[in-house]
Amino acid sequence: xxxxxxxxxxxSTYALLAAGVVILxxxxxxxxxxxxxxxxxxxxxxxSAGVLWSGQSLVMAIATTAAVSVLFGVTVYVAxxxxxxxxxxxxxAMVTIGLAIxxxxxxxxxxxxxxxxxxxxxxxxxxxxQGGNLRLIDIVTIAAGILFFAALFVFFRYAPLGRQFRGVxxxxxxxxxxxxxxxxxxxxxxxAAVFSAALAGVLFGARSILSPQSTIIGLSGLTAALVxxxxxxxxxxxxxxxxxxxxxxxxxxxxxxxxxxxxxVILLAVMLRSPWGIFGTQEELNRV
Amino acid sequence: MLSRSPYLRVTYAETNRLLAxxxxxxxxxxxxxxxxxxxxxxxxxxxxxxxxxFLAAIGAVGLNLLTGYCGQVSLGxxxxxxxxAFVTAICAxxxxxxxxxxxxxxxxxxxxxxxxxxxxxxxxxxxxxxxxTLAMHYAIVFLLTAxxxxxxxxASAGISIPAPSFAGFELDGERPWYYALLIVTGLVxxxxxxxxxTYIGRAxxxxxxxxxxxxxxxxxxxxxxxxxxxxSSVLAALAGSLGAYFTxxxxxxxxxxxxxxxxxxxxxxxxxxxxxxxxxxxxxxxLLPFMxxxxxxxxxxxxxxxxxxxxxxxxxxxxxxxxxxxxxxxGLIEIYRRGAIYFERWPFRYRELQSGGRR
Numbered sequence: 001x002x003x004x005x006x007x008x009x010x011x012s013t014y015a016l017l018a019a020g021v022v023i024l025x026x027x028x029x030x031x032x033x034x035x036x037x038x039x040x041x042x043x044x045x046x047x048s049a050g051v052l053w054s055g056q057s058l059v060m061a062i063a064t065t066a067a068v069s070v071l072f073g074v075t076v077y078v079a080x081x082x083x084x085x086x087x088x089x090x091x092x093a094m095v096t097i098g099l100a101i102x103x104x105x106x107x108x109x110x111x112x113x114x115x116x117x118x119x120x121x122x123x124x125x126x127x128x129x130q131g132g133n134l135r136l137i138d139i140v141t142i143a144a145g146i147l148f149f150a151a152l153f154v155f156f157r158y159a160p161l162g163r164q165f166r167g168v169x170x171x172x173x174x175x176x177x178x179x180x181x182x183x184x185x186x187x188x189x190x191x192a193a194v195f196s197a198a199l200a201g202v203l204f205g206a207r208s209i210l211s212p213q214s215t216i217i218g219l220s221g222l223t224a225a226l227v228x229x230x231x232x233x234x235x236x237x238x239x240x241x242x243x244x245x246x247x248x249x250x251x252x253x254x255x256x257x258x259x260x261x262x263x264x265v266i267l268l269a270v271m272l273r274s275p276w277g278i279f280g281t282q283e284e285l286n287r288v
Numbered sequence: 289m290l291s292r293s294p295y296l297r298v299t300y301a302e303t304n305r306l307l308a309x310x311x312x313x314x315x316x317x318x319x320x321x322x323x324x325x326x327x328x329x330x331x332x333x334x335x336x337x338x339x340x341x342f343l344a345a346i347g348a349v350g351l352n353l354l355t356g357y358c359g360q361v362s363l364g365x366x367x368x369x370x371x372x373a374f375v376t377a378i379c380a381x382x383x384x385x386x387x388x389x390x391x392x393x394x395x396x397x398x399x400x401x402x403x404x405x406x407x408x409x410x411x412x413x414x415x416x417x418x419x420x421t422l423a424m425h426y427a428i429v430f431l432l433t434a435x436x437x438x439x440x441x442x443a444s445a446g447i448s449i450p451a452p453s454f455a456g457f458e459l460d461g462e463r464p465w466y467y468a469l470l471i472v473t474g475l476v477x478x479x480x481x482x483x484x485x486t487y488i489g490r491a492x493x494x495x496x497x498x499x500x501x502x503x504x505x506x507x508x509x510x511x512x513x514x515x516x517x518x519x520s521s522v523l524a525a526l527a528g529s530l531g532a533y534f535t536x537x538x539x540x541x542x543x544x545x546x547x548x549x550x551x552x553x554x555x556x557x558x559x560x561x562x563x564x565x566x567x568x569x570x571x572x573x574x575l576l577p578f579m580x581x582x583x584x585x586x587x588x589x590x591x592x593x594x595x596x597x598x599x600x601x602x603x604x605x606x607x608x609x610x611x612x613x614x615x616x617x618x619g620l621i622e623i624y625r626r627g628a629i630y631f632e633r634w635p636f637r638y639r640e641l642q643s644g645g646r647r
Contacts, residue, residue, distance in 0.1 A: 031415045031418075031419070080610060080614065083614055084613070084614070087617075088414070089414065089415060090361055090414050090415060090418070091613055091617070093415055093418065094552065094556065094609065094613060095609070095610050095613050095614075097549055097552075097606075097609065098553075098605075098606040098607070098608075098609035098610040098613070099606065099610065100606070101546070101549065101602065101603065101605050101606030101609070102603050102606035102607060102610070103606075104602065104603075105599045105600065105602040105603025105604075105606065106599075106603065107599075108598060108599030108602065108603075109599035109600065109603065113599075219426070222419070226419065261426075261430050263426075264422075264423045264426035264427055264430075265427070267419065267420075267422070267423040267426075268420070268423040268424070268427060271408060271412070271416065271419065271420045271423060272408065272420075275411070275412060275416050275420075
């Protein structure tokens with residue numbers, strides 16, 4: 001029971017991170033190397049918003065973080081990504097690496113590299129037989145993951161804008177000729193991706209500690225996205241859960257120190273075995 | 289009789305010259321004299337910075353051959369440098385070999401690792417290859433961390449290695465190191481410039497531009513891709529080995545992913561596919577933190593964001609990467625080229641048709 005909850009909680013965080021990669025890769029073939037930094041900065045923004053609105057309701061902090069993250073994503077698209085349209089995707093990926101460095105430096109400059117734990121839903125609901133508690137935040141994390149992905153699936157499947165989104169993902173040129181506002185769609189994709197990463201960061205910060213070093217979770221998110229397939233949202237969920245299960249099993253059965261190595265070992269194995277992942281499109285590889 | 293235009297090339301030897309125009313020879317001569325004379329007037333700290341620039345330049349030239357010429361994006365360059373440094377540490381600190389054994393050993397290890405890391409390049413292009421090299425970076429650093437932890441007592445602070453000595457003469461102090469590194473860097477630059485002009489360099493460029501087209505004109509893509517990885521990692525290992533001797537201590541904490549990104553930044557800033565550009569980029573990126581430091585010392589207190597300059601220095605790398613990719617994607621060398629062409633062809637405004645190739 002405890003193992004299952006732990007894996008679900010971790011998997012939900014990783015899947016949200018992976019969504020921050022997958023949404024962008026689907027829409028624009030850009031691999032978002034800044035996902036870990038976006039997540040942790042999102043957590044810090046939530047922390048600052050909580051300080052700012054202290055005494056007020058939690059809702060204000062959540063709303064502020066959501067607004068800031070979506071706006072930031074749109075800004076990144078307009079300022080950095082749009083000028084690079086038509087360039088090799090490697091250039092855009094390199095820009096996300098630059099963005100990651102700037103964000104990490106931002107943590108140092110704005111928050112003075114302070115280690116921050118978000119005081120969020122730490123009340124214990126239930127104590128396991130083996131020890132350890134089921135906390136409110138665990139349930140919230142799992143629920144947030146399920147809700148976010150359910151919303152995405154419904155959006156892509158039924159909403160007119162979601163259909164336009166899929167059109168852009170498939171062929172931006174044809175989509176633009178059918179009156180689809182490609183810029184709007186891509187800007188929204190960036191907004192959604194940054195929001196997803198920030199959500200993961202907040203949930204991560206509520207269970208663990210935010211610091212410049214914790215941006216390493218981006219590697220887990222990237223791995224989860226690759227395991228599932230870079231252009232598959234379903235894959236992000238499955239990949240997140242698989243990476244979480246592997247990390248948990250290693251920490252429990254072998255050595256907690258070894259669990260740091262799990263993401264890149266899986267990454268290496270996946271890249272050598274089947275680089276397009278479980279649900280990814282196979283011929284994608286020829287286009288990159 | 290009309291005199292021949294200085295820009296008209298008549299023989300193959302003329303088109304192949306590295307320094308085709310007289311002004312280029314004067315420029316390079318002046319730079320060489322300047323660089324040789326510099327430590328005589330500069331203070332020891334500045335010479336130290338220049339030594340770091342040389343070390344960075346060797347690594348950056350190696351990365352540019354792989355990424356700029358052959359088009360294989362690598363996030364594993366820090367790991368190659370780490371291999372060079374650690375093999376040097378093993379040779380010098382454990383087996384007490386002289387430097388003329390340790391450095392070739394480091395290069396050989398670099399070649400072997402480069403060959404292994406290059407294998408995925410046969411399957412992937414672009415971003416997938418970058419992710420694979422990223423994983424390789426973490427794997428190599430993880431192994432080296434374990435190795436350093438088991439090296440012996442007090443190895444957690446790093447493995448210290450003795451200064452290289454030859455026939456009773458010990459290489460120590462900033463100025464002797466400056467000339468030693470100057471010679472090695474000069475040789476590496478010449479080697480890379482010439483390699484880029486041979487069939488190997490041309491094969492790499494063909495693979496970069498379109499690997500399928502390269503295969504159809506008879507280039508053995510497998511062989512040349514692997515060769516690019518091997519040459520690049522040998523140069524990286526050389527830089528790592530020299531760096532290990534230079535600092536006298538090897539610790540795995542130096543070789544972060546940030547270092548690999550810093551090297552990518554160097555070749556982006558300097559100019560992808562340009563050997564001279566990589567040197568410019570290496571100097572720029574190495575001096576950047578110190579320039580910021582100086583700038584902050586001049587600025588009023590209120591501009592320092594309350595903290596140390598550390599965060600700003602880190603962030604500047606990202607800003608520089610983004611800025612160059614957006615506004616000057618061909619790097620510093622392109623600024624030089626524009627200026628050179630403007631003055632070369634003045635009062636005409638077109639570029640030469642008979643280009644001597646990018647350098």
